[in-house]
Amino acid sequence: MKSGRWTAWAFLAPVVLYLAAFYAYPLYRNLDLSLRNYTVRSFVQGGAPFAGFGNYAQLFESPTFGPALAHTVVFTLVSILFQFSIGMALAVFFTQTFPLSAMLRALFLVPWLLPLIVSASTWSWMLNSDSGIVNWALGLAGAGPVNWLTSPHWSLVSVIIANVWIGIPFNLVVLYSGLQAIPSDIHEAAALDGASGWQRFWRVTFPLLRPVSAITLLLGLIYTLKVFDIIWIMTKGGPTDSSTTFATWSYRLGFGSLLPKFGPGAAVGNLLIVIALAFGLIYIRVQRRQEAR
Template sequence: MTEPRPDPARRRMRRREEVFRWAFLAPAIAFLLLYFGYPIVKNLMMSVQDYTTRTFYTGESPFVGLANYAAVVKSSVFSTALINTVLFTVGSITGQFTIGLALAVFFKKHFPLNGVMRSLMLLPWLLPMIVSSAIWKWMLDKDSGVVNQLLGLAGVENIPWLTSTEVALIAVVMVNIWLGIPFNMTILYSGLQDIPDELYEAAALDGATGWRAFRNITWPLLRPVVSVVLILGVVYTLKVLDIILGLTEGGPSNATETLATQSYRLSFANFEFGQGAALGNILVLISLVFAMVYLRMTRSGTED
């Protein structure tokens, strides 16, 4: 028995639907290729070329292989920038996530002016980074900053927040924590809203309240949201540039120099665009490795 042939009108309708589907997708695909695909490919090409200001005049950028990568890794600043990047990222993510989660749990409770206070908490996130860094640079000034003035009321001597190699990185981490709290709080609060209240009510009947309810109900159900927050937070923090440049410019004595600021300096201060691109690619690789490892660990923990 032969199968009936598809109706020609139906075939034309399917082809038309397929054309319309691709027509709607085409602008998005073109946008991704133009603004994401091309820069990535261009950056990879620059990282294996001797790409300097001379290239803009001559159009020549000789192929040098992995020489740019070797140059940035062997640089005396690389190890310092790498350590600072790790400390800056770990400190920032720990502070942002811990405080953001605490605030999200706090705002889950219903009380007067809850919505108003949550809206005000978003202000640091809405301010342009360069504006925030300028405000904090004034606040952390050793002689006239409001932070030292308040500490002086408690008998604490003026602290050189931005000019001391011992505390400059701490100051930058502190500012970045302040900027990242609203993002963590908002995403985690949204995740908490999806947890049914009936689960807490049932657990309360068994005596599981407070910390026990958080450990047995809130945390397990919030883990997917936590994964997203941590991955996005780490990727964003690794590439933080404007805050550090606005506060310390990587100083004093490279105390706050990170891989991101070093890549910027190589490209736009030393005009070694090939080395700057190579260091940028190393930073991207670190981000990808972290994301893959964390997702694998999270997936293994969920399966167990």
């Protein structure tokens, strides 16, 4: 009996060590950073004075907090809405059998497979005010040029467009897999009962796809909350903080100046962790309620 218990612990040990080294300790260090006034010297040598929740109070009093929070909410919700909607439409489309279906699905995965720095740089070139292909196309259509990356009114829209394009393949793959798991007999029975295509989707397909949809939305939410590369490469959060989110603000506080503010930067990161954790707990609660029915 004891030998079996020790064997179980031996199998669990690598997982426990991995979680402790790569999750628990970094979270502890980030929390410690957010509660102390670290400088570059104290960050290396130690001895940073304890600040309590002073760094968090500094964030809430900052004029950047409100716009960064609003941009984070808008960037996250709009990105998820379009990624999920377009991904769902494409997944339903690819359930139909037609020539070159597999090749088209593979091509739609390209944005997901490209490094983020390549995708963001490509969109920066396409949306360039002077030489971008998007403004060139608008000129052919008779419209005037748009300052996509340098206008406070368009910078957030620009990074949302790029992020939606990058996130669609993930939603397509997961939702398509979920659709493939639904028995075709159910759709055939609904069709025999006289249900239209939209009725079959809304009353049969979508409810059966709800567990897959929930995990897709949750993963998309967590990923989008921490998006940094795309925004930083395209706009660096500007101009005038018009596309600053919590992720870019955290980086700018911690590493974006000659006098870094490690404590406030870590505090912004902790706010993102709390938000992601809250939505994760909501997902678990909803799943338990559905399983209890």
